[in-house]
Amino acid sequence: MTVAGAIAWGHGVLASDEFTECSKVCEILLAHAADRDWSWISLNGQRALSTSELEEFRSLVFACATGTPVQYLVRATEFFGLELKVERGVYVPKWETELLVEEALSFLEAPQLSDLTWGMSRTRAVIHEVGTGSGAIAISIARHAPATAISASDVSAFALSLAQANARLNGVAGRIRFCRGDLQDPLAGVPDLVVANLPYIREGEISDLPTNVRVQPRSSLVSRCSGLGHINRLLENLTIKPGGRVMLEIGFDQASGVQSICSGNPKLSYERTVKDLAGLDRVAVIAAL
Ligand SMILES: C[S@@+](CC[C@H](N)C(=O)[O-])C[C@H]1O[C@@H](n2cnc3c(N)ncnc32)[C@H](O)[C@@H]1O
Structure with missing residues (x-):
């Protein structure tokens, strides 16, 4: 043939x-x-x-x-123009998440009025990525914002070993500290920016998802409390500098839930929701006061 x-x-x-x-x-x-x-x-x-x-x-x-994802079959994917290894047992990065990276990079490149120096940017910012999986977000930021200091956490040791391998593959292994543990707990320092694509699918909704998503680890998909359990815990115990930003990937109907979590927290102000190319709410941007 x-x-x-x-x-x-x-x-x-x-x-x-x-x-x-x-x-x-x-x-x-x-x-x-x-x-x-x-x-x-x-x-x-x-x-x-x-x-x-x-x-x-x-x-x-x-x-x-x-129902096996193509990325598991070829053990690779592309994210933000970078080649990444992918393995069964680790979440497959999806292209919609590139929006979170774009938002992070535009925050890092924006002039800081507080510096009173036009053109001064947050290039030396400290960044935490929570729930790094294959390392897609942290590695993309490290590649495009070379002077930043990035630490990334995950509960899965296997995901972290894959993230390390991907960081090596993309020449940023020395730039990212990968740490195992819950949310921000294992991450050192007080960040200017926290980025996270944490599990946000409601428990009852997993059966509605396509098979090639359902075969991915449940611990990377599902969260309690209408899908907002992880985000709620992260924001409740957040470590961040005043003036910093939290950028979270969210489900298409979760912006109002995240807004109400923020309105109950005097240290946070919900800034805006960013829509993806399909016009769906995708990223929540929160300012730290
Ligand atoms: C939706 S996946 C996102 C992976 C990667 N950031 C991406 O966008 O491709 C969520 C990740 O969060 C991790 N995770 C789940 N609960 C966590 C927790 N309590 N603390 C840290 N990471 C967690 C999972 O193991 C999984 O790798």
Whole structure:
């Protein structure tokens, strides 16, 4: 079978509502099976595949069709233009979370009026990332804001070992301290910025999610108290400098819940909600007073 024939077969197996981009997914899986670049697959439609390449491709397509995330199958993903390793048992970073990184970078690059020096930016800021998973957010910030000091926590030792490997892969291993523990507990220093994509899915809603999300660790998805349990605990026990910011990824209907947590806390002021490209609430920005 040719490359183009295999892609067409894979497309037929995967075509469904859950796979809106089947052709791209097939190309990624075939590139992995044939140990080639994605560009080779796109440019060599009429090349014949070997039996072993075809068998490997078929088993990857069937695994994908039954709900294994593509990223687990190829053990890699791209986030904020960086290549990251991904392993089963660790949350797969999603592109919507790039918005949180963009917000963090624009806060870090903004002039600080309190410095009375126009152009002075928060380039030397201290940053905490809580719930780092594969390290996607911390590593992206480290790459784009090179003088910042970043510490990142997670409860999962396995996630932290993957995050370390990803930091090495992206040349920022010496720039991020990865620490195991609950929320900010293991993180040293008082940060200017706290960023977090903590679990925020309500317990009862997990069964509504696509299979390729449900197979990810429950401890990275679900939170009590209408999905706001982790965020509530983080904000209640927050360590941050006055004038600093907390940036949280949230569910599309959770902005008002986070606002009411902030209104009960005299040290916090809910600043704004940032919408994603689909027009859904995605990031909550909170100022520390
Ligand atoms: C939704 S995943 C986000 C991972 C990563 N930040 C990203 O955006 O791709 C949430 C992460 O929080 C971690 N986590 C869950 N409870 C935690 C807690 N109490 N303290 C620290 N990390 C926690 C999970 O292990 C998981 O890696």
